[in-house]
Amino acid sequence: MTSLSLVSFFCAHVLGDFYFQSEKLAQKKAQSFNYTMLHIAIYSAVMIVVGVALMILGYHLSWLVWVLILVSHGLIDSLKWFLTNRPYVKPKFDKWLYLGDQLLHLLLISIGNAYVTGSLSLDKELAVDVLFLSKCLLLSLVIFKPANLTFKLVFEKYQYEVKERSLETQPEIKLATTVAGAGAAIGNLERLIMAIFLLLNQYGAIGLILTAKSITRYNKIATSPAFSEYYLIGTLYSLLATLLPYLVIFQPIVTNG
Template sequence: MKLLLYLILAHLVADFVLQSDQLVKSKNDYYKEFNKYISIKNPLLKHGILVLLSMQILHLFYDNSLLIILMTIIITTGHLLIDHKKLIITQQSCKNGLLYFSLEQFLHLLWIYFASIFFKVSYTQKYIWLFGSYKSKYNNGEIEIPDIDTYILGSIIILILFSIVAGSVISFILEKLKIVNNEVDVHVIEISNVMIEEGGVSDVQEEIAVSNEPSLAMSKTNQKIGIKIGIIERLLVIIFVAMGQYSAMGLILAVKSITRFEELKNKKKSEYYLLGTLLSFLFGILGGLLIKRLID
């Protein structure tokens, strides 16, 4: 069970934490032109390196180093094949919705699950040597690497899922509702965290960015700020709920309302603001309740 949690955590880190917007864009651009070929120039291979390296943390907790390397190579290969097929399908169909995103992640996790069952690696206590030949009279110059509790691993996975991954889900939901018109302010999209493809920029944002209206032009800085606002917002909600401090969530709403006071006077803008905020809070509350149940 713990091996599976380590692998899932490594997958989330590689797919959502370490993968940059630029890498996501490079993959999409490559498959628009060369969607049937795999070459050394394919940006997908860079992503594969991130996936492979992220799983090497297993060496700190498990024996059978060669078996771990073989397992992680097989998982990475499967990951790349799934991404490759998904990118071909989405580029050919010109669609990249929540269904494709969910199916892709399900296949990744299913592949990881089967790999964790097939490969038998055993946990062992590992140590780090201090200062080369330095010897301590207490532990002979060794520091014991502590085993990470299952509850801690589960909590970290939930934090990533309901803060970062949830941003991608929110983007697909809002994009499905066709939130693009001349009355939509850029800040509504920022607060709602309209993202796509593991934190990338959505089609909605791209349409706004190329708009002839100066007020609707979204700079890259504003995009990044908007994404960070949403992630921090959900992290705070998760922490407050897990701690049972439900009233503290009112501070987040108060700050957001104050900073967007002028925008909220417009009915259309306020509706989009409310929708994005409610979705963000929903994921944050669910994540907090799961962590609270896990640690109780």
């Protein structure tokens, strides 16, 4: 991923689909199509702002880019809303609708970017700096809210099992033993530090993060098999949710042909 336009469009997508969509709006989208249209309008505004910024920097964007990215986003979100509100679509399929929705958006943005012509009119060194900073921004956006939401949707059933098994084995212990939101905050900090170490090429230091995290949870890991399994899932996911975006954004596959 070496194109500034592609990185910028991905940043706009993450901002519009996650950071400018509150949890309240996401819930109302499932109840009324009007709120889905509101989200589409907000997303389009973010994408247009980024597109205008690219044109100011010297990119010449074909109108096909706007048609493909904006219209396709509206169609995909409308289709998702329609399927979500069908009685034959069970709640257990929500995570697959979410993953399919995101994959389609990213695929179509990539195709739309192929229509972008022209190049940055800045000098080469400044263009490289802007691209690197854009990649850092994209990485930081991906590893926070999107990573948390994806984990919650994909691994929800394991979290439920931990709660149920904890009640069976230790009913006298209240489940609310941690601060609300602490888990997400810990995960965010963990992934941020991992990303910084990856950017500094300090791969071995990532092990220190995992070790420190394990020490603080040692008692629960030793006494609760259910928690230890869930903890391992969360830790491995956090590592994967940082490593994969880093590799895709900063280490494009080069083929000799």
